[in-house]
Amino acid sequence: MKEYLKNTWQALYTVIVGMKITLKHLFTPAVTIQYPDVKTPLPERVRNRLYVNIDDCIGCDQCSRACPVSCITIETVKALPGEDLGTTSNGKKKALWVTKFDIDFAKCCYCQLCVFPCPTECIYMTDVYEFSEYDRRNLVYHFSNLTEEEAAGKKANFEKFQAEKEAQKAATAKQKEDKNPS
Amino acid sequence: MALKTETMILNMGPQHPSTHGVLRLELELEGELIVDVKPHIGYLHRCFEKHAEAMTYPQVIPYTDRMDYLASMYNNFGYVLAVEKLLGIEVPERVEYIRVIMGELQRIASHLVAIGTYGLDIGAFTPFLYCFRDREKILNLFEITCGARLLYNYMWVGGLSHDIHPDFVRLTKDFIKEFRPTIKELNDLLSYNKIFIERTANIGILPLATAINYGVTGPSLRGSGLAFDLRKEEPYSIYDRFDFDVPVGQGLMGTVGDCWDRYYVRVLEMEQSLRIIEQAIDKIPDGDVHSAIPRRIKPPVGTVYQRVENPRGELGYFIISDGSTNPFRVKVRAPSFVNLEVLGELCKGHLVADVIAILGSIDIVLGEVDR
Amino acid sequence: MKTPDEIFDILKNNFNDDVIGIEKEQPTEPIIFVNPSAINKVCLFLRDNEELKFDSLMNLSGVDDANGEKVKDNDGSEIIKGGTLSVYYHLYSIKYKHKITLKTSTSREEPRVESVESVWKTANWHEREAYDMFGIIFNNHPDLRRILMPYDWEAGYPLRKDYKNPEFYQGMKVPY
């Protein structure tokens, strides 16, 4: 009988205690951040969308090798000896045309492994997180500033330059041949 | 002539509000009584071990994050300790202290989710939201240090990715001061509530012998009365420098090893983690966290098995290296995978509502079960 | 608290031919080789022996040693013939706080290992996972089915080194 009454009393008491807490919370101000109107400032080390400062990029491919998901695709064309490509901000001489530098943000896992190995720190994470799309294809960002035909042009004249070098090498080899057998 | 009754197969399918993710429970019911429970897993198998073989050692760390996504800091911790044991490198004191603090903060965050979803399973909505509100404070702490909220890739082999933020220490101290009263409030609202006790006491009793035979570890094992905590049993990193006690289920509200004990051990463990953080936060020595990170990681040929005390139990990494930059084989002993086996044993003879209570008390994460 | 060598000696004189040897030059812990057909007897002994009391199986993992020779398959990709699949057992005693690692290896074509499910109930799912990932068949295991992959997955065992992705699975394209 005592157990019976203790149960009833315990049930009523704990219900009242619980209700007291929720009532207290009814009057405490809400902690909600009203997102679209109030945007909280994010800490500076935040990891959201990647940004590549393409004119600092020397096309060394370190970031795409470090990426576990291999979502960075880089294509470079060797510059002809005569061409001058300017220097990066910290004074490194650029030797490669970066014809294609795509990051597929649908694949990226935002782990920041690509930011550390970059010699010129041209790839870093910004705090932009609002870039959802209706179509998956435009989640692939193209950072290289060479347009299609420029890239094709660069590749074309590099092949041409390559062919000339072959021809010269073949020619010098032939000359050496003529010299020593004769 | 006895009336022939037929058991009903009820599928608590991969989409169910309280299976903590994508787990299918095949219940054989006699009316509402459970005859047999067969869990079907594999709905979230993301082939972690295949990825581990194809990546270099540092690249595997983002994948260890995604296994137990509620305690990803601790997954890194386990993997990183294993590789350091293989390489045999020493880690500076500062890194050790920061790792312990981050690990214990992650344990509190993970227990908060476990307690919140357990309240949700029993039917109380409000504790879930209070727990998530407190958890946001911890996520802010993580975000100012390494920039991510949930999957950090913070602990690297031999060091850390970022040093802690200048006002990390002050914010952690504020958090500890604010968090203690909320544990007491949570206890009044949920733990000592008569209906909650009625729903969880004497339900799903796990005797100690079956627990050990089934390999159950973590709060589920400690709920059954055995003080087996790897931080005390086999102290890794610098856990032996802190004094904290290991809470054990004493059967306050029913027999030892029932759902209420497993739940209450988690609440007490949060208290102990606070104590550890308090002791560690003041004694962080200064130094460089990037000093011991090797340029290229090529460990010698060999095997290592390193286990750590994940908030859900004993998380073990078994790494076989063949001398190249990619691990030859990484096998993960996930605590939730092992704890889930005992569900069939615990649920016999209970009601449908109890299966949800028992599943909630074992606290599994499907990312870790299916790897 | 016993060192792995003492445990190895005890095992050696109880199961002289079944326990093949001990390999010690590993950087971390030594491994004891056991004959696959006698693994359950050895484990039962390890669990019930008074001085050893290995009452918890920490981890059971299947490994594809990939030490057979590579052979060109008809469609160009190479598969591994011969060689071994091995299973590692990590045991721990709560009472005496000591640990050892056992290893058994079976042939790649006919991988058969005795099941230790009768010794530790936790081995049930571990063995099912090893079967699912490597195809190692555990004799008299209660219900040896796939655990992580879909039950009707007939494209082989995924974690083997020479595994190839199927083109389609139930109408869904698998590769990217």
Next chain:
Amino acid sequence: MYQALYNLTSNTIISTLIVALVPLTLILLYALFAIWLERKVSAHMQDRLGPMRTGWHGWLQTIADMIKMIQKEDTIAADADKKLFNIAPVLVFAGSFAAFAAIPFSSAIIGSEIEVGLFYIIAISSLVVAGILMAGWSSNNKYSLLGAMRSAAQIVSYEIPTALVVLTMVMYTGTLSLDKISQQQTAYFWNWNLFGGPEFGLAKFILIPFMLVAFIIMFISTLAEVNRTPFDIPEAESELVAGYFTEYSGMKWGMFMLSEYANMFAVSSIVSILFLGGYQSPFGYLGNTLGIEWLVPIEQLFWFVSKTLFFVFVQMWLRWTLPRLRVDQLMTVCWKYLIPYAVANLIIVGIVTLL
């Protein structure tokens, strides 16, 4: 009210129609308001804000939900029992709406002054069980079947404590008609039944604790009758996905929600009539003091609605605090705790009224 309308229009059909339409519109408006109130109360209890973007503080939210539900495709499970599937929501709503015929909103506004008001309400509210069973059975879904079985057992077994407490109150007040009970508890709150009823004297003070016990038992059992937490086992989200209305979508499910809130209103109005003096105002009427005769019924309506809304708020407050009971615990609470207390209370109040 019917009589007044009949003299006005001298046409029976129109006056009965109007008498029926007034509570219906009141219920629909109240339901819209109650659903919005529930979402805001639950939000603020959990330190969040609730609907904010549809109108100021989201007051258009329920209207938006209603219009969206109209647009939903009307799916019926392939091998569901079509006829029963469609009748069930209508039956459930009819059951809970019929109870409003006997509830006196104010001395002037009563559906129909039936002498046996209380008895009628208890009888009609068990119609809801039939509707729920039909819904559970006809949607041919294991979860709905389990939910329906549980709700049948729950509502039927909680009829008994309600009936017992109603018995004590009827024995004490001497009449079954709700209107007379409200009239007995005339102005000034210490005459309310909860505080020992109108006659002054020693019996009044002895009765107060037992009236309180009767009030608590009545409130708990009506909670169970309406399937609100901690007794919302038929539509337990965490176990049975959504209980007996798992298969319902769009407007049919809307009917279920409507009837749940209508039931909540009906039940809390009965509790407020029996114990807190229905439409009596606690401090006398402004209308009498100022001498305006027609103001009194409106004041009474105000007091009635505010008391009932307070009880509806308490039901919502409980929903967001307490966890859910298991089915067998629900039965033990009813049979082993509520009924013995109710019977003991009945006997004691009986003896006291006899003296």
Next chain:
Amino acid sequence: MGILDKEFSDGNIVITKVEDLFNWARLSSIWQLGFGLACCAIEMMATSASHYDFDRFGVIPRNTPRQADAIIISGTVTLKMATRIKRLYEQMPEPKYIISMGSCANCGGPYWNHGYHVLKGVDRVIPVDVYVPGCPPRPEALLEGLLKLQEKIRHESLTKKQA
């Protein structure tokens, strides 16, 4: 779509007025199916918790596909789970929308290369309306995805059925 299956001639004033009302109602009370797969589900729960509060946009988690308007695919879709998601999608009544949350649901995410058991993007099984990138996307990113979906619904028209 409910009672409006009949074809309207062209969108005259009455239709556009009603259309805006219907679109507004549909977009301000999207009920999401309470169903999470992996790490993005935890961020989805954090979004419905007190700090970012999904309920502000009228989004309540409903457990049965019958009463849900939208599924937020939050996490990795594996092959074993893909057939289940297809069935869930078919069970939902007609005006339904899909938000694919996180890299794994967009195109297989970190598991696209060696994930033999991972479906490379949920749009191979069900049509997706909005892709929310991130791994896992911040709660604000998910809310921004929801706002994008609401924009899309606002410009939907009842008369001209899109392909």
